[in-house]
Amino acid sequence: MRRSGLRSWHAAALAAVGIAVGVALIGGISTSSAASQAKTVRVAIMTDCKGAFGFGYEPDIGGAEAALARYAHGKAKNKKKPSAGMTGITAGGANIKIVGYGCGNDTVPLAVTETKRLMEQAKADVMIGPLSGDEAVSVANYAKSHPKKTFIIGTAGSQDPTLQIAPKNVFRYHGDGAQWNAGTGEIAYRKLHWRKAAIIMDDYSFGWTSAAGLIADYCAMGGKITKRVFPPLNTTDYAPYIRQLPPPNSVDGYFWVVGGTGTGASLKAYEQAYGKTNPKKFVGNLFFAFLGNFSEVAPRLVGAYVGGFGTSPGLKTKAARAYEGNVAKIFPGLNGGNYADGFVYNYYNAAWALVQGLNKSHGALGAKLQSSLPRTLRPGYQVSGHGVLHLDKNRQAIQDQWPLQIVRKGGKPALTVVGFVPNVTQSFGGLFKKSSPPPGRTQPPCRKLKTPWQGKIRVVKNGVVTKGVIK
Amino acid sequence: MTGFRLPRLNRRQVPLLVVGAAVVFALAYVLLIAQKPPATGGGNWRTTTFGSAVDDPGSFLRIFLDSITFAGALFIVASGFALIFGLMRVVNMAHGAFYLLGGYIAYEIQQAMTGQGFAIPTSQVNTWEWVVPLLVAAPCIAFVGFVTQQGLLRWNQGQELRQALITIAISVIVADQIIAHFPRATSTVAQKFGGNAVSLSWPGWTDRFVNLHVAGVHYSLARLVMLGLGIAVGLALWLWLYRTKTGMVIRAGVDDQKMTSALGINIQRTFAIAFVLGSALAAFGAVVWASQANIAAGQDGQWLLNSLVVVIVGGMGSIFGAAAGAILYAFVLNFSATYLPTAGADCCTQYSIVVTFALIALVLAFRPQGLFGRPG
Amino acid sequence: MRWNVLRSSPKTTIERAIGAIALVLAALGPLVFNQYWAHQILIETFLFGIAAASLIFLSAYGGMVSLAQTALFGIAGVILGNLATRGGPGGTSKGLHLGWDPTVALVVAIAMTTAIGLMFGAIAARSIGIYFLMITLTYSVITTYFLGQVTLVSGFSGIGGINRYTPSWIGDLTGHPNRLYYVSLVAAVFTYVLIRYVVRTPFGITLQGVRDEPVRMSSLGYNVPLHRTLAFGFAAFLASLSGVLYVWWSGQIAPGNVDLPETISLLVIAVIGGLARIEGAWLGAFAFIIIQNYVRGFTFPFLGFGGTLFGGSFNTVIGIIFLLIVLISPDGLMGIWDRALAARSRVGRAGPSAEAPARTGG
Missing domain, CATH: 3.40.50.2300 (Response regulator)
Structure with a gap:
């Protein structure tokens, strides 16, 4: 009795699969004749x-x-x-x-x-x-x-x-990722007085491109990058990559371009290697403020400057x-x-x-x-x-770009716009060209140059662009 | 037996010698050969970030501790996987999804106790606010494991591949449901749901550095606690498996399921216990690592892979194997990320993960059953 | 009533008839099916079927369930991408882009992948069962990380625009996707025929002996690891065909093509089809791709919670469908087919002995 039940069950399953395939086939055939509607x-x-x-x-x-x-x-x-x-x-x-x-x-x-x-x-x-x-x-x-x-x-x-x-x-x-960071490197140079910095970046094209925006701007002013560290994507333990960063007493600060799920993990690994994060020593890209990471980053880094996302909160x-x-x-x-x-x-x-x-x-x-x-x-x-x-x-x-800062508002961390970088071009004043090597682990090199917005980044206060220039 | 096996043994000695030489070289490189990069930049094959252990014992010790503490966390997660595999021959491909679910549940509990949708400063978390999330998450995942085992795996006993595929399907469903429903406690400016990254916080007392009085090293207490938890789990498992009746039944089940059943022992009950415990360990590991780093959708695959590697290298189904596998994996990964040459700025520490897996393949080539596994 | 025909005819006749119909349908493909079906679903079915067939070949005739086929598939694609593409403005900025003649690049890609497969096979040949599964999984993970980290040949973004560099005897595939359709179809049929041929050669028969009785075959003087290695190399060759077709079809190859989820997907394809029979490869690929494509629109009025099912996306539905297939049939769709036929013929002969013992992989 049970045996025959099983058999018919299998036959039913087979029939079901057959019908499913048949329906799919008919669907495949019939939609081919459906003429595209006008307008x-x-x-x-x-x-x-x-x-x-x-x-x-x-x-x-x-x-x-x-x-x-x-x-x-x-x-x-x-x-x-x-x-x-x-x-x-x-x-x-x-x-x-x-x-x-x-x-x-x-x-x-x-x-x-x-x-x-x-x-x-x-x-x-x-x-x-x-x-x-x-x-x-x-x-x-x-x-x-x-x-x-x-x-x-x-x-x-x-x-x-x-x-x-x-x-x-x-x-x-x-x-693009580099444009979103325009002006941020300059702020690190002028406002935080960084001269020697290290950078940690995700080892793939967005990490490199985003980092390129920070490096280009900061080096354009004359800053030096002493170390570049590239943790692979999907790193579980960031400790060995944090160890490669120079300790906080030997650099003025760190550019932090670790994203996806790694932003919070890498900052925690930093805390366990070198102690509390000093917001004056950290500048991040949009990973610090957007893409789901703000809740992890913000409480640690109230006061830190952050590149933008083309928006101005x-x-x-x-x-x-x-x-x-x-x-x-x-x-x-x-x-x-x-x-x-x-x-x-x-x-x-x-x-x-x-x-x-x-x-x-x-x-x-x-x-x-x-x-x-x-x-x-x-x-x-x-x-x-x-x-x-x-x-x-x-x-x-x-597009205009808007460097940000993490601040405390009403007891909770929040984002505020601190700078206004007018009309940022993809080329960064000729640094990125069709013929130049695309951003990579060592591209662009750290070089002094003149970005179109150098010295023209305006101060933004309480959501209003002022006449003042960031010095 | 000896007559025709002897020459084969000799042939195998050559690769063993090669491996031995490679290990000796790696040790010598880390301990003695490596050099600090010159001030002018550049460097050669001997140039590493820290130089040799003799040059910079402090850095060496820190990385040593980073490795062994990471191994502690790896062990907690992987021991659950190993337990399930060892007894039931089930490759639980949903282990990573269980891990993720456990981590998110614990996050919600901790947020409910202290949070505002932001990562909570460690100093504001007391021991209970860490332990309670653990005590809620682990049984939850244990229950999910129980349902999986009783409802889906039990009646497919002995069909290894099919069971693995069932757990793959479960992992797809669980991972998708996590994205649909977690995280729930988010700050006002963040997207609710979608499985974005959130983190637990260790209790406040762990947030300090311990002076080890060796080479001036001060080391993170939280990481040492993680190692301690790993050791505690290992000891508890050992006591349970080797010093209690249930444990003996389980080990007997590992050796010979039919015989154990024939002796009138309820092997099904034992299976259920093992699966429940193995799943709970995934949640335990998730609470530990989400406190150490964070929890986010997509990490299920990462931790499934971590567990697989640890168990493959160590020898499948053995607790000692899981410990050995965790230690080897953590050490190779961390040391290759810090002690590979750094000549030319574009080389080579980012290749650590490739080096790590090449070494694992090498281990498997010579010991297919893993370091502590029994052949067959 | 209709089933009486089944009872009186041998199983092979029905299968041949179905096979012939399928082949005719496939040969008429672009005429019968709409563009999306011909150029996406069916090409994908053909090429993933080839990769799955290489897996099933190893499993059914060599007793080895390999998770490295996806990796080998990717290796072939990456080699082709590096050799055939040209860089510079308008080209791809990733990879070596050596700009070789695509035909030469094609041959070298297949040969190199086969060689890498032989090397992988030689290392794994002494492992069996679950250990073999694990070591091949390690290959797959190494390949993913190698491609992800070694930016010289790939990097995480992989290589794109490969479909613009096809051999002149095939021509422009993006402009004439029907050509790719027939190339894939021919490759699939070639794969099927080749496997059927190989398993009948002395090598294939020995391989099956090695699968069933490795110790006995060894004492009979057969070199067991060598046979396993050669089988693995042959499977690598098949996987490389699939990889080449894939990069022509999709234009790109990246570590994401060979990572753990993709590796598992190929295993799922093979298992849905059935690990015991080569035909299952294409059946499984077809079912998998249909499910991936057509469960999007479903809504579940009572279980929705505002989403597809329990609030989840269509991935929840896909997971449930796979779960059901695995639960209903251990041998996949081919297993359901075999047993349905066996059950029918048993009704006719009034004896349960006709049922073939169910095979399970593992």
Whole structure:
């Protein structure tokens, strides 16, 4: 009795598998005949939902959708969960359909697979994304061989997509990892009087690129880097890498570019090697302030200076308040209410630029859209040029940057903007070129040079850009 | 037996000699040969960050202690993995996911007791505020382990690969659920959920340096406590396995499951105990390492790998093996990260992890069963 | 009623019929299926199937469950990427980019991977069972870290844009993805036929003897480690084909392609298909890729908690599906098939003896 039951169960399982495969096959065949509807723009939002930046999923999607709601009549299905979807989006006479959300894990292979899925299975015409540097490199490579599709990078910090590969259908309305740190090295030199410093950086392209921004600026002033340490990604115990750093009495400070899950771990390892962290001896990149690490870093380093994310938390301008208000209205409480996070802001601007492009192209896609995408934008945290951001000839943003400081507000650690670095270019005044070696463990070398903003970084107090220059 | 085996033994002696020579060279390099980098920069194959142990005994001792304390934490996590494998031949691929879940649960408890969504300064944490999270997290994970074993693994006994695959599926589910629901206690400016990095804090009394009175070294008490906890777990496991009746049953089960069952011993109960304890050790290790470093989505793979390596090198299923594997792994990793040459700024300490795993492959090539494992 | 046909026909006839239909469908692929199916799902199925077949070959005929196949797959891709690509503006900034002729690069990549496989095999040949699994896992981890740290050849970001450097006799693959489709299909069929041939040669038969009775074979004068090593080298050759196809398909290769999750994914593919039969490789790859692609849209109204299932993403659903497959059938989909047929034929013959003993890997 039992035996025969088992048999029919197996047959049922087999039949189920067969049906599943059959359905999938039919699905595969039938969708091929579905003609693409006229005047529907298919948009995909690519971000991460796993790995070190998995928490970026809702903030990224929320940023992009907030702009689609504000400028293209979109209605959020769930105000607390952007990934639930959005309906009724129209721009330039076309309906915008969000055909999928990409789920990467900060690695190249999955970014490629997801990009193919979104662009070919979900048949997206435009992608907003991806989230991280290496992913953007692979997306740019993909874009190069798919010129009819358009790619607006979400919030990725690598140089290659717009410097080396630079296909005509890739746009970036925010800075790269080096740009985000512009001005910070100079602050370390002028305000903290660093002359000899060590740097610890994640041993991969974003770590190198981000570090390059700090090194370029600081060395431009005449500072010296005495030691570079590169802990591999996914290091469990940071102790041996911290030991390689010169002890605190032999350097003026440390540039700290350890991210992902390593920021807090490496700082704790430092405390166990050399004792309490002195905020005057630490300058970090965006890992200190954003990307999920603030709660671990901030209590240890109240007073430390931090590079930015292209955003200006607490900036008191009309544009900034308008931007923050727009997001708050659509997705109240998104990203813990921290709308001045590059995850939200950069995706927002990308989607906004897309809406402007579609309005201008009247919903046309491909080359028409690419020539219609705006070469200027008026984003929330742009001040110079009367608030107008320009793209360079590689469709890469020239953007204001805002060095930050960790302070204590109402008894709790918070971020405040201390500097205003106007119109930061990708090239750092000629340091990064198509022909120059890309940022690496020893690139760029520590060299004196003149950055366009040297000596022009303005003091920001209480969210207001003052006339004073940081000395 | 001796007649045809002798020449084979000789052939094996050559690689053994090579390995021996390599070990001797590595020791000599660290102890004597290495040199400090010249003031002008540059250097050669002898140039390391610290120079030899004779030149700079203080740094050598610190790195020695870094290694042995790291081994303590590795051992706590890996001993749970080893226990489960040793008795039941289950390669618990969900060990890393259990670790992660345990760490996050402990984080939530500690935050509920003292926190505001920020990492808590160690000085504000008392012993209870560290112990209670541990006492909540460990049983929680033990329960998850119990359900896994009773519900899914028990009726697939003896099918090693299939059990491993079941635990892989569990790890996928658990890791995804962690991202969906943790961390819950976040500061106002941080994204809730999503599995971002958060950390536990050690109790305040650990936050100081101990003067060792050797070469002027002052060493972190927290790291020494971590070593102490590792040793305590090791001792407790040893007492339990070698000095109690349950332990003897377990060891008998390791040697011969059928025979043990035939003697009328309830091997299933013993299996359940081992799995529950092994899972609880994953949570214990997570509390220790989340206090030492942090806890974040994605570290499940990292700690699964750490456990696998420790157990592979040490010899599968033996507590001594896990200890030996943890020590070897920690020492090679830390010493190669600090004592590989630093000539030319772009070389070579970042290759420590490659060197480490090459050495592990070498160990396995000559002792496939690991250092303390029994063949077969 | 329909099953009566099954009862009277030998199993092989049905399988051949199914195989023939599958082959015809595959040969007509780009005509029958839409673009995404032909150029993504099926190409991916073919090439991951080849890698899985190399794993199943070692398991079914050599008694060795290897976790190094993903690593070898990646090694072939990285070598090809380094040799074939050119650097400079518009090119890739990572790797050696030697700019060799792609055909030469292809041959060298396959040869070098096979050689590395032989070396790996020689070291692992004396280990068996779970120990073999572990040492091959170590290979996979070494490969991941080597590629991640040695920026000269790869670095964490890997090498991109490789699909722009294909041999002239294949041509532009990004512009003509149908070519890649047929290249992959031919490679898959070639792999299948080659394995079926090899296991029938004296070497293959000896290998199966070594699998079942290593001690006896050794005392009969067969060199057991040598046979294992050669089998491993052969599997490395197959994995290298898969790796080459992969970099042509995706354009890039990175340590993320060979890390622990990817290594496990290939094992999952092989196990879903069934570790006992080569056909299972492509069946498993197909099922795996379909699941990965099509569980996104599902919503669960009562268990949702605002998300897909219990608040999680589609990964929770994927985990549950894999769990069910492993629980329902120890031998994967091929095992379900075999037993369903065996059960049917047993009904006809009214005797339980026809059921083949269930094989389990391990």
